[in-house]
Amino acid sequence: MARVGDEGGTAGPARSAGVKDVAARAGVSLGTVSNVLNRPDRVSARTRERVEQAMAELGFVRNESARLLRAGRSSTLAYVMLDATNPFFTDVAQGIERAAEQADLSLFLCNSDQSAERERVYLTRLQEQRVQGVLITPVDPDEPLLDEVVRQGTPVVIVDRVRDVDSHCSVAVDDVLGGRLAIEHLVDLGHQRIAFVGGPERIGQVRDRRRGAQAALADAGLPADALVEVRTEALTVSEGRNAGERIAGMPSATRPTAAFCANDLVALGLLQSCVGLGLRVPDDLAIVGFDDIEFAAAAAVPLTSVRQPRGQLGRRATELLLDEATNPDHRHEQVLFTPELVARASTRRS
Amino acid sequence: MARVGDEGGTAGPARSAGVKDVAARAGVSLGTVSNVLNRPDRVSARTRERVEQAMAELGFVRNESARLLRAGRSSTLAYVMLDATNPFFTDVAQGIERAAEQADLSLFLCNSDQSAERERVYLTRLQEQRVQGVLITPVDPDEPLLDEVVRQGTPVVIVDRVRDVDSHCSVAVDDVLGGRLAIEHLVDLGHQRIAFVGGPERIGQVRDRRRGAQAALADAGLPADALVEVRTEALTVSEGRNAGERIAGMPSATRPTAAFCANDLVALGLLQSCVGLGLRVPDDLAIVGFDDIEFAAAAAVPLTSVRQPRGQLGRRATELLLDEATNPDHRHEQVLFTPELVARASTRRS
DNA sequence: GGCACGGGTTGAAACCTTTCAATCCAACGA
DNA sequence: TCGTTGGATTGAAAGGTTTCAACCCGTGCC
CATH class of the missing domain: 3.40.50.2300 (Response regulator)
Structure with a gap:
């Protein structure tokens, strides 16, 4: 396939196609394309097919920014890990990932590598991206930014550290x-x-x-x-x-x-x-x-x-996070697992 | 601070504040707030201060989606790793992270955990998020989606695998x-x-x-x-x-x-x-x-x-990716390191 | 034949930021 | 005094998607 727009061909255009282009090509309205994307059951089979074909032909890639801008919350979680090279944390991450997958969410891992500064950068970016929630093993559990983030509406669960205050859920081991x-x-x-x-x-x-x-x-x-x-x-x-x-x-x-x-x-x-x-x-x-x-x-x-x-730690933390993100009368909880x-x-x- | 909007107070409003609110509070126009954010040198010190104070008071968090929608490309990279629990890959990731940090980009790690299906999900999401580029150690270097992604405009560099075709850069060891x-x-x-x-x-x-x-x-x-x-x-x-x-x-x-x-x-x-x-x-x-x-x-x-x-592998891959993302006459390159x-x-x- | 129903479709408005051409104004030179 | 200059500021437009109230029209019922 060609890389630049060749009218009438089946290749993608030079600058990526949007719903508008898809709509035009399929001979339907914007709204219908959006419905195909988000509520396929509301669209008749014939129309849906046409739209899907148009998408394939144009190499349509949904623009998550625009979607998010309109729709509010994203469907990703993030785990800010203290040290990605320590197998303990990667095992925790795996537990998180499994739980996230079940809930149909994607997980991004961020490695603070023990740097408070990097941790702050990541927290801020994640906030700006309006992720559903953040799991974190913080460099310092008393980092004030953690509270700030929660106050501004992004749920945060602390993993493998405890905190006396009740502004977050936390999951740790005794x-x-x-x-x-x-x-x-x-x-x-x-x-x-x-x-x-x-x-x-x-x-x-x-x-x-x-x-x-x-x-x-x-x-x-x-x-x-x-x-x-x-x-x-x-x-x-x-x-x-x-x-x-x-x-x-x-x-x-x-x-x-x-x-x-x-x-x-x-x-x-x-x-x-x-x-x-x-x-x-x-x-x-x-x-x-x-x-x-x-x-x-x-x-x-x-x-x-x-x-x-380790896996449990991640799994439970994720469950708490999801509850906080979706359940309006969520109560913060401090879970303490028993080691062996x-x-x-x-x-x-x- | 309170969690819901109390007029005139110093706490954040119920639904997060935008540039508009900041502008109103600081008594300036939208454009000026944006300038403070993106070209602080163009704004007089006095105004800048006022705006920054308003931001702090309102707990303003920039909306990355809106920014991206307007401004085009994001400033994040992603590394889709084959197995986050294998220290080899976390070391590679660390190399990538260092290089990314120098270029002032954030790195998100995604763990495909050897699943082609998960790999595809991540690739699609990353594309939708319009990341600057993707580094990947693929489950299968011949995965067709890899080419698709490149064709649609997201640079991809293959790490620790080689591929005969020249649609990507790749970095591997002999x-x-x-x-x-x-x-x-x-x-x-x-x-x-x-x-x-x-x-x-x-x-x-x-x-x-x-x-x-x-x-x-x-x-x-x-x-x-x-x-x-x-x-x-x-x-x-x-x-x-x-x-x-x-x-x-x-x-x-x-x-x-x-x-x-x-x-x-x-x-x-x-x-x-x-x-x-x-x-x-x-x-x-x-x-x-x-x-x-x-x-x-x-x-x-x-x-x-x-x-x-391992670190080198990550570093070099990142350099290639950045070159591809920024240099218009970039040539794909297959780098082969020598083991010892x-x-x-x-x-x-x- | 008229009417209510409802599945399918439409299109304008909204989401929030950045951009850029236009405007403003203070200071300066003539 | 007037015109010019240039830094600071303005505000409308743009960016791509989702949402939602409205609409269309075929069907079944009375």
């Missing part, structure tokens, strides 16, 4: 309980000196998971200094490796016999560097991660981890 | 060479019986990588049956595990001494199940993966892999 489960498991195995590997401090998850860990230690009658802090700059594999070197470097008398990591990326990095430096896992160092990403089980020393129901410990070789009693 | 590098490495280490683990057959990558492998074997003077086919249903971790069980089940006399996997997910699964089944890596089975995703290095037996320049073997413990001579 991180304190998760920390508790990890430590109880290690204590059961006889560990009395346990590293907590995570940071930076400003991440709520890190604080909550540590808090759960501390509480569990206290309940077990162990002193507070049974938990050895090993700080990381971020929750990444390379920071985990880094932490591993520090732990391996400790004199064996004072070295912890187990490590609880704030997430699986850190745990995998830790695992890797320990093995590389001659520490046996779990004999010299037992390791517990958090999230239970797929790669945790696939590590050659499969990783014990605290599982979050999955024991694997990295903490096996040997 | 998979044949990659396969060759992997096998040459294994042959150098003395392996004479090597499994090729991958599938399904319809994936171009699988075919090309095998082709390279075969060529390298031939060059080394080894018979064609030195390459043992181990088919997978998909390039996933669980399929890799599956393949591992089959390999471990072979009688040790005929079992390959090395495996070349079509990607790292498969290799990680293979690694995991081999270790679990008592096969030592690399002593009993050396393993080479493909992609060199971060988790390859982080595996407890760090994985030898064929590295693809990264040797790690999974093939170390012991």
